[in-house]
Amino acid sequence: MNPSTTFDPDRVRAITLDLDDTLWPTWPTIARAEAALQKWLTENAPATAALCAAPGALREVRTHMNTHRPDLAHDMSALRRESIRLVLCRAGDDPALAEPAFEVFFAERQRVEFFDDALPALEFLASRFPVVAVSNGNADVHRVGIGRHFRGAVSARSLGVGKPDRRIFDAAAATAGVAPQAVLHVGDDAHLDGVGALNAGMQVAWVNREGHSWEHAPHQPHLTVRELRSLCELLGR
Numbered sequence: 001m002n003p004s005t006t007f008d009p010d011r012v013r014a015i016t017l018d019l020d021d022t023l024w025p026t027w028p029t030i031a032r033a034e035a036a037l038q039k040w041l042t043e044n045a046p047a048t049a050a051l052c053a054a055p056g057a058l059r060e061v062r063t064h065m066n067t068h069r070p071d072l073a074h075d076m077s078a079l080r081r082e083s084i085r086l087v088l089c090r091a092g093d094d095p096a097l098a099e100p101a102f103e104v105f106f107a108e109r110q111r112v113e114f115f116d117d118a119l120p121a122l123e124f125l126a127s128r129f130p131v132v133a134v135s136n137g138n139a140d141v142h143r144v145g146i147g148r149h150f151r152g153a154v155s156a157r158s159l160g161v162g163k164p165d166r167r168i169f170d171a172a173a174a175t176a177g178v179a180p181q182a183v184l185h186v187g188d189d190a191h192l193d194g195v196g197a198l199n200a201g202m203q204v205a206w207v208n209r210e211g212h213s214w215e216h217a218p219h220q221p222h223l224t225v226r227e228l229r230s231l232c233e234l235l236g237r
Contacts, residue, residue: 007203007222009235014151014176015131016169016197018187019139022207022228023122023146024112026137033108037084040104047091061087074156076138080105110143115209121228122149128235130176134169134185136162136192151176163189164196173202184222186231195219205231 020026041049051057061083065072072079084105085098125131126149133141133153141147152175156162159171173180180201187193188207195216197204206214206221207228214221225231 005220005222007234009237011182011203012129012184012235013178013182014173014184015125015129016134016172016176016183016185016202017125017131018163018185018189018193018207019133019135019141020137021188022186022193023118024114029109029112032111033105036108037101037105040101045088045091045093045097045101048088048093048097051087051091057087074136074160074162076136077102077106077157080138106138107143109138110140112139112144115227117228119146121232122146124232124236126150130178132172132175134163134172134187163187163192164199166196166200169197169200169202173200186228190214190216190221194221207231 017023038049038052041052064086065079065083069079069082072082081098081102084101085095088095088097088101122131130151131149132151134155135153136156138155138157141150141153154168154172154175156168159168161167163169169183169185170180173183176183183197183202184205185193185197185202186205186207187197188209190206190208190212194204194206194214198219198221203223204221205223205225208214208224209226211226214224223231223234
């Protein structure tokens with residue numbers, strides 16, 4: 001644990017908490033969800049499955065959606081669903097299959113494998129502070145099975161803006177029932193979580209599990225921790 005600027009634990013009245021790559025590793029989860037989706041398509045829309053398996057096909061679909069559907073930029077679920085629908089149409093399959101296909105993906109996306117320190121930390125934090133999830137992604141704390149630890153959840157999808165926009169942090173503080181200055185934001189992404197929350201007036205605990213360098217001077221996190229256990233120890237003093 002590295003104090004990086006003056007941290008005042010007495011100011012902390014609420015916790016806002018990132019989800020992906022803070023409580024669990026994201027890309028293994030996404031990889032499992034995409035494999036489940038591909039298996040479902042192979043069984044129910046084989047032409048689409050073959051198209052998805054073609055080299056570069058999914059990258060081209062992502063590029064197409066980013067260009068032609070900027071309205072979905074903050075809604076990962078809608079973006080995924082409409083991407084599936086696009087590929088179904090291109091393959092000549094029924095575009096209505098996009099709904100059940102997405103549900104297969106989404107159900108698997110909620111089956112996460114927590115970092116070892118995540119659940120004990122959630123228990124600790126929720127027993128002492130209102131905790132609000134803040135995410136640009138589409139993990140659902142209730143479907144993941146941790147909803148009881150949270151006062152609420154604010155997402156880019158629900159608000160229409162994502163981190164690092166300070167409006168999502170302001171909304172999270174309001175959900176917690178405190179001013180942003182009374183919040184400690186905890187997250188892994190130095191820019192999205194760290195700089196975003198600092199610009200909103202929050203204190204920041206940067207969860208730096210891989211030992212990366214902070215590259216956003218003059219901004220500095222109030223704390224840098226390798227694991228959530230260290231943060232809990234500090235707050236429990």
